[in-house]
Amino acid sequence: MPQKTAIFIDGGYLDYVIKDYGYKRIDFERFIQWLCGDKPLLRAYYYHCKPYVGSPPSDAETRMQSNADKFYTYLDTLPNVQTRFGKLKYRGKRDDGSPIYIQKGVDVKIGIDMVQLALKNKIGHVILVSGDADLLPAVDIAMEEGVEVTLVVSESNQTVASSALYRAVDNRKEFTKVVCESMLVNGNND
Numbered sequence: 001m002p003q004k005t006a007i008f009i010d011g012g013y014l015d016y017v018i019k020d021y022g023y024k025r026i027d028f029e030r031f032i033q034w035l036c037g038d039k040p041l042l043r044a045y046y047y048h049c050k051p052y053v054g055s056p057p058s059d060a061e062t063r064m065q066s067n068a069d070k071f072y073t074y075l076d077t078l079p080n081v082q083t084r085f086g087k088l089k090y091r092g093k094r095d096d097g098s099p100i101y102i103q104k105g106v107d108v109k110i111g112i113d114m115v116q117l118a119l120k121n122k123i124g125h126v127i128l129v130s131g132d133a134d135l136l137p138a139v140d141i142a143m144e145e146g147v148e149v150t151l152v153v154s155e156s157n158q159t160v161a162s163s164a165l166y167r168a169v170d171n172r173k174e175f176t177k178v179v180c181e182s183m184l185v186n187g188n189n190d
Contacts (some may be wrong), residue, residue, distance in 0.1 A: 004042035004123050004125070006126055010132065011046055034179065044082070045084060047084045047086065049106065050065070084113070086104050088101040127173070128152065130165075
C-alpha cells in the first residue's frame with residue numbers, strides 16, 4: 001500500500017473556520033505542512049468557487065475577482081498543490097438584502113478525486129478539510145480500499161463538521177485558534 005498522503009481542502013469550509021476565529025487568511029505552505037506533518041505528500045487539492053461577477057461587473061466584484069485570481073495564482077505556485085473550481089449559483093436574497101450564493105460541484109470534485117486516487121492505489125492516507133456529509137460515500141470507498149482518512153475539525157462552535165462524517169473517519173485532527181494564529185499572513189486583522 002502506498003504511503004503517500006493526499007489533502008483535500010474545501011476552501012469555502014476553511015474560509016468559514018478562519019473567519020470564525022476572527023481572521024482573513026493563513027499561509028497555505030505552513031497549513032499544508034501542518035496537515036501533512038511527517039507523512040509524504042502526493043498532492044494537496046484546493047477546491048473553491050471563483051467569486052460571482054455580474055455583467056457588467058461592479059467595482060467591488062472586479063476587486064474581489066482580482067484578489068481571488070492573485071490568491072489562486074499563489075496557490076498554483078506552491079509545490080504539489082492543485083486548484084479545482086466549482087460554480088457559484090445565485091439563490092436569492094437574505095432578509096437584509098444581501099445575496100445568497102451556494103457552491104455547486106465542489107463536493108463532487110473532492111469525492112471523485114478521492115475515489116480515483118484510492119482505487120488507483122496512489123495514496124495510503126487522506127486528510128480532509130471539510131464538514132460536508134455529501135463526502136461520506138467517497139470516504140467510505142477510500143476506507144474500503146485501505147486508505148486511512150483523517151478529518152480536520154474546528155474547535156469553533158460556528159463551523160461544525162457533519163456528525164456522520166465525524167464518526168465515519170479513522171482519525172480527527174483539531175484546527176484550533178492557536179494553530180490558526182501560528183499560520184497567519186501579515187495584515188490579517190485589517
